[in-house]
Amino acid sequence: MTDTLHVTATQFQREVSRYQDEALRRPVVVTRNGRERTVTISAQEYHRLKRRDREVLALEDFSNADLDGIMTAPMHPDAAGFDHEVEG
Template sequence: MIKVSAAEFQRNIGRYQDLALTQPVAVTRNGRERTVMISTEEYKRLKRRDREVLSLEDFTEADLAAIEASEPPAEAESYNHETDR
């Protein structure tokens, strides 16, 4: 990731916009990262990964029944020791 001061970013915004197409550009203020410029494609990729948080009231009875009936995959057995006391 490229780091650049806000003043430098303002002076050469076109250059940093071009660089942000291939790598993130962190804009700093008083030496601390404040914002990051990324390409539109990277932003859209990250947005696709967003998850919605639901409360129990958002689930239907069928949803809850499906969750109760679900079984973990066999490979999850290797983590059982983490719950042993």
């Protein structure tokens, strides 16, 4: 998917079919009062995104470079509040 199309809610309501067809090619952002409200995407893109939500990786799925990056990444200061869960 490439660039995003922004349309007002009024435009979207007047030409729903047009924007549904457009959503097959790129996301259509519907605005109301100048604010992004909803996004219409193709069913194919929706299902692709949902699959990614549920993707589970095992340690062996990561390269050594990935694991090194994880181990050396700086922790967010708020994460210290969970140290008690892994100390033993």
